[in-house]
Amino acid sequence: MRLSLLFGKTQREIPGEAETxxxxxxxxxxxxxxxxxxxxxxxxxxxxxxxxxxxxxxDEMDAAGSQEIAMPVLQPIELWEKSGRGAAFGDNLFRLEDRKERTLALGPTHEEVVTDLASHYIQSYRDLPQRLYQIQTKLRDEPRPRGGLIRVREFIMKDMYSFDADEAGLEVSYQLMVQAYKNIYRRCGLKAMAIEADSGAIGGKASHEFMVLAESGEDEVIFCSGCGYAANKEKAVFNKGSVATEEARPTEEVATPGKEAIEDVAAFLGMAEAQMLKCVFYVADGEFIIAVVRGDLEINEVKLKNTLKAADLRLAVAEEVKAAGLVAGSASPVGFSGKVIADDSVVEGYNYVGGANVTGRHMRNLNLGRDFTPYKTADIASAAVGKTCARCGGTLDATRGIEVGHVFKLGTFLAETFGAVYTDAEGNQKPCIMGCYGIGVGRLLAAAIEQNHDDKGIIWPLPIAPYQVHLVGLGLDNEAVKAQAEKLYADLTASGIEVLYDDRAESPGVKFNDADLLGMPLRLTISPRSLDKGGVEVKRRSEKAFELVSVEGVMAAVKAAMTAQ
Structure with a gap:
């Protein structure tokens, strides 16, 4: 490709709206x-x-025994109503009406469609397993698109769906996909790690995300360097320890004038923050609730939302707290008639301090089961740097990453809902056990740049570079240089090398800056000076130094460089 004919132009200035x-x-x-x-x-x-x-x-989907199909973007809203997931996606689901006033959705994903499809063709255990995938446009009405291709409203996604007869079959499909994903990232030249993840609106029994580590990533990854444990913050577990076992003492109201924050109350009473009860007020699907966690921990709202199986969760506003008869800064679950969700850490402690629901006063010696009984107890606390690894006892750390893939064990819910059932060898009818597996293609492209760049521009991994070679011609008004550059361009192209040829009448500075910005893996520079010295300058984009190679040896040098990367 001649750069003089390329559609699009480079910019010198950094766009103000660009965040990543x-x-x-x-x-x-x-x-x-x-x-x-x-x-x-x-x-x-x-x-x-x-x-x-x-x-x-x-290549990798086909090698793993999956078949490519293409499903519609337009989806009847009835599919989403039948699965109940329209509420989970909420406003992120694009809706429209056709001329007959029938409501349709623009597909953010295709679990409903593919399960309905499978219900028409899977009848017997002999029809299983099935693994179907597509690479197609998805649409989600993201409230805050950001980061260019990182979070968008229209995107290309590879989504694959597996249908198996039993859990053992699902595990085979799942592990095939996990390995296929690892192969994909490796072949794309990316370093990615698999981490335990929350299943989100997709639902399911288990899931893993694949993360490309990058400072600009919007996801926080909690990991232990000791044993290799890694999980998304929304999923990460940790050893919370326990408060010393002791006999339950009688409750006692104490004055805490001007003290509302956990750390201030603890310091005032001379107690550890782990001995405090932290109460946070939420509204879940319109219902006011209290979430309770130990004072040294923070509430993880994704875990809380999943525990409640809520479609919508938000912090309560002051008016709602007052209407519930609670006093912010001095509240406790004692006497509250609504739902109380307690973190499992609270179960292990005794004689906590909590609010007295009176401004400036708290209660000592509150005990779960005697003074308050939660509606539900679960892990709703956030793991964080410095906490203890639940697996090996090491210390947890954190980094940031960009999600470039997600795999889920869906189970049988959608199959039961849409009638994707099969008859087993004994003649019994059973639902298919499903998995789903997604890769955001544009996001993967962006992640490759986040992981491979310098202050001058992109450094493309060879397998996914737009072109393998950037040929820079300098002094093309010199007939000898022009003739040699044209011959080199033709020879490389004829040999199967992908070449972007800068044949423009621009200065060396402009051409070199653009070459660095565009980031092709190998740069060849031919100029009057290089020819006088006996050849062509060969430079890897990832290195500063160049090598002078004879004109006759350029082809061999390029092929060697392609093989080495």
Whole structure:
């Protein structure tokens, strides 16, 4: 491809709206163009990379025994009402009406569609397992699109769905996909880690996310370097320890003038924060609740939402707290007639301090079961840096990452709902056991840049680079240079090497800056000076130094460089 003919232009200035490295570089390199919030056009260079990513994904999906299909973007709203997941997606689900006033959804995912499809074709255990995938556009009405391709409203996704006869079969499908995903990221030149994850609106029994570690990542990963445990913060577990066992003492009201924060009350009473009860007020699907956690811990709202099986969860406002008869800063679950959700850490402690529901006063010696009984007890606390690993006793740490894939064990819920059942060898009818497996293609492209760049621009991993070689011609008004550059371009292309040839009448500075910004793995520079010295400058994008190679030896040098990367 001649750069003089390339559709799109590079920019020198950093776009003000760009928040992440990949967003800035993709815009500066002219690789994407924003149409509206969270909606982008892939320009020719980026689209070449996307196609390579999709080719790698198809190779691995096919190798794992999956078959490619293409399902509709337009989905009858009745499918979402039948599954009940329309409420879970909420406003993120695009809805529209056709001319006959029938409501449709623009597919954010395809579990409903594929399960309905499977119900028509899977009849016997002999029809199983089935693994179906597609690479297709999805739409979600994200409230805050951000980071360029990191969080968008329209995106390309590979989604695969497995149907098995039993849990053992699901485990086979699941592990096949986990390995396929590892292969995909490796082949794309990315370092990704699998972590335990929350299943979110998809639901299911178990799930793992694949994370590309990057400072700009929107997900926090909790990990233990001692045993290798890693999980999304919304899922991470940890050893919470326990408060010393002692006899339950009688409750006692004490004055705590001007003390509302946990740390202030604890210091005033000369007690540890772990001996405090922290109460946080929420509204879950319209119902006021109190969440209780030990004073040295924080509530994890995703865990809380999952415990409640709530579609919507938000902090209560002051008016709602007052209407519930509670006093912020001096509240406790004692005497509250509504739902109380307690973290499991509270079960292990005794004689806690909690609010007296009177301003400036607290209660000593509150005990679970005697003074208050939770509606439910569960793990609703957030893991954090410095906490103790539940597996090995080591110390947890945290980093940030970009989710580039997610795999779920869905179970039988959707199969039962949509009638995706089979007859087993004994003639009994059973629901298929399902899994689903997604990769965001555009997000993976952005993650590759987040993980591979410097202050000059992108450093593409070879397997997904738009072009393998960036040929820079300097002094092309010199006939000898032009002839040699054209011959080299033709020879490389004829040999199967993908070449972006900068044949523009621009200064060396502009050409070198653009080469660094666009980030092709190998740069070849041909100029009057290089020819006078006997050849062509060969430089890897990831290295500072270049090597002077004879004109006759360039082809061998390029092929060697391609093999080495």
């Amino acid at each position: 490295v990949s967003h800035r570089l993709l815009l500066r390199a002219g690789m994407i163009n924003q149409l509206t919030a969270g909606v982008y056009t892939y320009m020719p260079l980026a689209w070449r990379s996307v196609r390579k990513i999709m080719d790698i994904i198809r």
